[in-house]
Amino acid sequence: MVDKRWDSFVLLIKFRINMRWIIPIVLYVLIELYAFQVIRTISKNQWVQVLYLIFSLLVIGYVIYVFANYDRSVGPSKYSLRASGLLLVTLVPKLILVLFMFGEDIIRICVAGYTYLTNTFFDGNATQYLPNRRKFISQLALGVAAIPFAGLVHGIFRGKYNFKVINHVLYYEDLPNAFDGFRLTQISDIHSGSFEEVEKIEYAVDLINQQETDLLVFTGDIVNTMASEMDDWIEIFKGLKTPSFGKYSILGNHDYGEYVTWDTEEEKEANFEAIKEVHSKIDFRLLLNENAFIEKDNERIAIVGVENWGHNFKKAGDLTKASKGVVKEDFKILLSHDPSHWEYEVKKHDDHYHLTLSGHTHGFQFGIEIPGFLKWSPVQYVYKQWAGMYNEMGRYLNVNRGFGFHAFPGRVGIWPEITVIELRKGSKPA
Template sequence: MLRFLVPIILILILELYTFFSIRALTSNKFILIGYWIVTFVIYGIIFYQMNVAEREGRFSISLGYTIAMALTFLIPKLFILAILFVEDIFRFFTSLFNYFQHNGMTVSEAIPSRRKFLSQLALGIAAIPFAGFIYGVFQGRYNYKVIKHTMFFDDLPEAFDGYKLTQISDIHSGSFDNREKIEYAVDLINEQKSDLILFTGDIVNAVAEEMNPWIDTFKRLEATDGLFSILGNHDYGYYAYEDQKDIEENHKKIEKVHEAIGFDLLLNDKRTIEKNGQKLNILGVENWGASRHFPKKGSLREASKDVADGEFNILMSHDPSHFDYKEMEVRTKEREDPAVITDEPNIINFEKKIQLTLAGHTHGMQFGIEIPFLNLKWSPAKYRYPRWAGLYEEAGKYLYVNRGFGVLAFPGRVGIWPEITVIELKKRNKIA
């Protein structure tokens, strides 16, 4: 019971401050009573859905919309609290000054009234994130952006100069609820007319069956030299099952889903594309990341065992922390669970050169700010994943982190839009 006490107190403070801001603007009893009626109804829905989710032990679309309702309802009120709480600090000291400065003044007379302007300001500022969340749920999650990059490499085989890759990641089909929008996105991918389509994991939220209604839609994907895919942390069934037999059965179903769509699923393996006697390798590892909370099945060594020196390699690895994690940091942070420590190398220090790594996983937390012409890019995701979206380079090796195709938990996107990445490979012309 004690663990619920602090959240209840915080929620009560939020609601009281919001109510005070409304009351400063109007004394209409119908509006004030209506506010509390709506508040109690919304909290009732939230708590009911949370209890249902806890009993079922599995994510559902209705739970996703409940999370969206909670965020939309609560986050804007934090702005109201911040503004009015600062005002109350000034009101408190002003009250003390008035009370001791003026003899005979009562306590109620000493307390200055709340300024109407600040209540208006607080509600106006709160309306911005409120509108943002509403837009994010109904429009932002389907605001697909095609982001194009041209990348130059000294060691790219000449036969692949101008070769085009389309990357998608984090489909999360268990969150889909609009077939028309998803079909539009698939058509948008095909419009890129790429040589390869590379999918970097998380085709479902928890179980393979989530993808069944969408197989016919995604099997329309086309690329000249094929479609390749890997698994993400959500594709193993660990979020739905505890019994090993169920997990293995789900894994078999996931493999069949990839096959039905036309994806060539790479499980610590590689495929080679040949043109004019020259080669380009596509490597795919199973999920591997620095966090102990996600499955660690990836093996760079296994995937690249047949790779010769000097070959050009593109790696698909779902979790971007695979790119540069530091073993000692992992050991220090997770020493209580030695089972998660492996000798898997990070990509930067791997003995075989991986020119380009494609990842996903972060979704950019589906919330943030990106203004390209101001070079402004921020999301809370950066505090968990320093490389959370876009293109990064270190030690002559590149990592691209896709912002994701679908959504998870919160059924929307605010400022971080769903992404279709198109990368054109170019041979850098050396000047003698």
């Protein structure tokens, strides 16, 4: 009896696993069928149709091969990044085609229903029962689909290294006088395991140095998973000049090595220790639930650094521990990787953290930003604060859009960011 129950349980698990694959496969086949309908409607040349099918099969075959051989002991690699990029570049435009073709199908069905109900279907003109696809709709769909295709291709080859310097000026009545005009640079989410082009990273480092600010901070995710990802980039990032008030950093969720499978807990811990050592190798002081004071003319500002604290991610951050020795009256800059920490713990905290610097979201690496008019990304449906500067009750949060990239090897509309923030004494001018 026990064996039969066990066999039933195993069969149920296998069925669920198979369904997990079957549903995406069925959806992908349907997408391909609709996309092929567009090609066939626009061109009657059989060679064009055959070449399209061959190309589609090669793409999906390559993607399946890469992810079927994905090594969970290593984690994301340049190969998996390329595969995900290729999949998106080909799949997103096809989804646009599906929307157009599906919409046209609804119209065709409505026309067919009207034809049937008015009995004209039986008048000997049966070919009108389900009208043929209109070539114009297919051409329009292909033209619209070309827009995200071009955007994704640009994002992969140019957008991911399209570094932007974003400037903010913040006003505080309680800013120590000595720090009026104090400037800091923030970078976040390096994800060094995704890099390939040395000259692009050297350019970004030079761009950071050109800002010549008083303080440089890094707010987590120095790697995708492995400490070794930084081996080829140590010397380049050592080129980041140390400002007069130093360089400080914290950890992000990817720095804990929790997205791969480890043979032993000791290996995982060794990798974690090596990641922490990377920060000192590039001359950053890593703050692990601790703080440091920077002083000028007998006045001071507290730099408070917490480990990762995310509403939906690892909660290693301890704000109380990190703030030990810091009093309520101190002006505080908090480094916290995940902006959800600000939303759930920081912004209403009694000790008043004046400025919080975060990253983590990457702005989804995809969106539309037109300053003063439009700011949209799918990530906004997950994170209330996802890119840029936010202010509530005089407490500011900056969510840096990230230096590097992860999962998708590109950026579309949301560019890699170097943030420069100037602190000013007094109230904001009207």
